[in-house]
Structure formats: structure tokens, C-alpha cells
Amino acid sequence: MGDAAGISPELTARVLADAEVRAAAAITVIGDARVLAEGARVAGVTLDIDTGEGRPGERPSLRDLGHCDPAAVPLGQVSEAGGRFATANFRRALAMAAAGEADAVCFTPFNKAAMRLVTPDYEDEIGFTAEAIGFRGVAKEFNILEGLWNARVTSHVPLKDVAGLLSREAILENLRLTAGALRAAGVARPRIAVAALNPHAGDGGNFGREEIDVIGPAVEAGKAEQIGCDGPYPADTVFVRAKRGDFDAVLTMYHDQGQIAMKLIGFEAGVTLLGGFPFPICTAAHGTAYDIAGRGIAHPGAMRNAVLLAARMAVSGASRR
Known part of the structure; x- marks a missing residue:
């Protein structure tokens, strides 16, 4: 209780x-x-x-x-x-x-x-x-609706610290953990979308290089380990695709990037998994x-x-x- x-x-x-x-x-x-x-x-x-x-x-x-x-x-x-x-x-x-x-x-x-x-x-x-x-x-903490999971690389930290906490290994570690948790919940072949950090996924480096230098390489490393992942996708559209069934989970870079979307989709049904x-x-x-x-x-x-x-x-x- x-x-x-x-x-x-x-x-x-x-x-x-x-x-x-x-x-x-x-x-x-x-x-x-x-x-x-x-x-x-x-x-x-x-x-x-x-x-x-x-x-x-x-x-x-x-x-x-x-x-x-x-x-x-x-x-x-x-x-x-x-x-x-x-x-x-x-x-x-x-x-x-x-x-x-x-x-x-x-x-x-x-x-x-x-x-x-x-x-x-x-x-x-x-x-x-x-x-x-x-x-x-x-x-890690996962937020879950029926058919849609949200994982995140950073969680309860100030927004100003997020970019500095992102690394290839941190993202790859979360991809591994997310894939394992999905399999434990009965998803045989998890499909994970990775969200970008910056607007328009950095717009080719015009709005930041995290997608080029950190997130993209982490996604490729995940694929090399046979993890079903793809991205980075712009955060303002990735949940639209996930909600229609293109992905089983979205790995976001910080807390509210995923929490806002998930709670708008299903506030009275959402589950948190540790x-x-x-x-x-x-x-x-x-x-x-x-x-x-x-x-x-x-x-x-x-x-x-x-x-x-x-x-x-x-x-x-x-x-x-």
C-alpha cells in the first residue's frame, strides 16, 4: 500500500x-x-x-x-x-x-x-x-500503455544537464534493457524507435550534433547486436508512428520528452515498470x-x-x- x-x-x-x-x-x-x-x-x-x-x-x-x-x-x-x-x-x-x-x-x-x-x-x-x-x-523506469512502451536515457535530472549525460554507451545500455524488458513481457521481437534530442533531429547538425555524434552511432551499435531499433527520429512525430503500431517502444532522451506524450495518450491507463x-x-x-x-x-x-x-x-x- x-x-x-x-x-x-x-x-x-x-x-x-x-x-x-x-x-x-x-x-x-x-x-x-x-x-x-x-x-x-x-x-x-x-x-x-x-x-x-x-x-x-x-x-x-x-x-x-x-x-x-x-x-x-x-x-x-x-x-x-x-x-x-x-x-x-x-x-x-x-x-x-x-x-x-x-x-x-x-x-x-x-x-x-x-x-x-x-x-x-x-x-x-x-x-x-x-x-x-x-x-x-x-x-530503469519504463512507462507503459497497452501496446506502447516508453523508456528514457536520463530521468530525474535537470533539463540543463541532459545533453552532457548522453553517451553512446548510455543509449546502447538502455536499448539492451528495453529489449530485454519487452521480451520478458511477451514481445518476441521488440521494435524500438529512438527519439532525437534536438528539434527536427538536429536538422543535419544545424540545431545540434548529438544526433550525429552520439545517438545515431548508438543506434547502429544496437543494430549490430541484433536489437530491433531505428532512429533517431524527431521527437514531435515519433509517438504518432508508435501509437499507430510502427514500434513497440520509444526510447527518449529525457523525462518529459516521453512522459508528456504517454500521459496525453492514456493518463488513466499508464503503468510504470522498474x-x-x-x-x-x-x-x-x-x-x-x-x-x-x-x-x-x-x-x-x-x-x-x-x-x-x-x-x-x-x-x-x-x-x-
Whole structure:
């Protein structure tokens, strides 16, 4: 369960009440029974929860940490209480997956400001996960709609630093990771479009040379490794082609270059995947929506898609093992 001050309790309850989700995975909820009960009340659903270990299609089980009285969390506000609840739940879920007690992790939305009240150096979920499980490899964030993925070379960095962080190896590394994540999700032969950095893909060097000196060579190196990639394509048109089915994924150079397009295409359906870890970690691509917390109107589509994707990837990972 994510931040108790937002829509996370409601979304948790709505997802647990979904028969297709229950059929897809044996779900263990980590949180507080009181917060979950409040989420069910807000959502207007009745939950059938077990305290044992279930199987797909059976009742979800609850690990009640007993650590959050919902009355003590100010609804719709950044708070230490909300951040502490989410942090403890996430850490416990990651420990379970790292120990082989779970095949995948999903979380309802966090608020980074609330998390930082508990963990001052908290940057994002990737860094937190790596620290929590002692991971030393490469992991990246993907945004996913049905039939369309977005990966990015740089993420939570100032825009002024992006060009200096691009390199042939960084782009090639992301192409490898993107192709692997797509295959794990069931795409047998991934097709990846690589976005340019500059307007009109640099216009032959008139608007910048990153496409000529860095991005283009990285794409050719990917092709040499049998990765199905092409580009660089102008960023203002590449998503039009991807949306009509020309590509399975778009690798963008910075955060908003892909996020804006993906959220315009399907804000209420988008999933965020943390790929590259030993197990899939998924969540909704939107945030805690403090402005509608407690109103019973949160749309569960993205969170539902997140759990179903995690289940598919977990099955794929288990078959490989």
C-alpha cells in the first residue's frame, strides 16, 4: 500500500475487488488493516481477505503491520505519517521478493516529498530499491500503455544537464534493457524507435550534433547486436508512428520528452515498470492525487494494469528460472 494520505488505500481496495486481478496472481497486501478498511469504505467495495498464503483465484492475504492509524494521517496532504507508512510497506515488499517469497512487487502511488520526510536522501524508487536489496546492476523506469512502451536515457535530472549525460554507451545500455524488458513481457521481437534530442533531429547538425555524434552511432551499435531499433527520429512525430503500431517502444532522451506524450495518450491507463531488477516492480503511472483523496472517484485502470503486467512478467521470469 502506498501513501495513506492520497488515493492509494482506495486504489488498493478497488484492485483487490477485481476478479480478473485476483485470478492472475496470488496477492499479498502489505500495510495496515485499518487503512485498507478505510480504503474499502471510500471505494464502496466489500473485501474478502485472508491471513494465510493464497493461490491465484483465491482470496488475497494481508500482512498487517499495524503501523498506521488512518485517523492520524492528514488526508490530501504531504505528511511524515503518509511517507512512513509507504516506506515501511515498500521495504517489506522488496525484502519478500528478494528472499524469493514473492515473484513481483506492485505499489499504489507514493509521494516523493512525503518519502523524503522519512528518508531525506530519497531520490526515487529505483535508488530506494537498489539500496534496500543491495542491487548493483542497471535498472530503469519504463512507462507503459497497452501496446506502447516508453523508456528514457536520463530521468530525474535537470533539463540543463541532459545533453552532457548522453553517451553512446548510455543509449546502447538502455536499448539492451528495453529489449530485454519487452521480451520478458511477451514481445518476441521488440521494435524500438529512438527519439532525437534536438528539434527536427538536429536538422543535419544545424540545431545540434548529438544526433550525429552520439545517438545515431548508438543506434547502429544496437543494430549490430541484433536489437530491433531505428532512429533517431524527431521527437514531435515519433509517438504518432508508435501509437499507430510502427514500434513497440520509444526510447527518449529525457523525462518529459516521453512522459508528456504517454500521459496525453492514456493518463488513466499508464503503468510504470522498474525494469532491470531481479523481479518486476510495477505501479500506476500517476501520482497520489491528493486533490481527490477520500472522495471515492479514483480511477483504478492504471493500477489494475500494473498488477496484471507484473503477473505476466512474473510468470515469464519463473519460466526462465
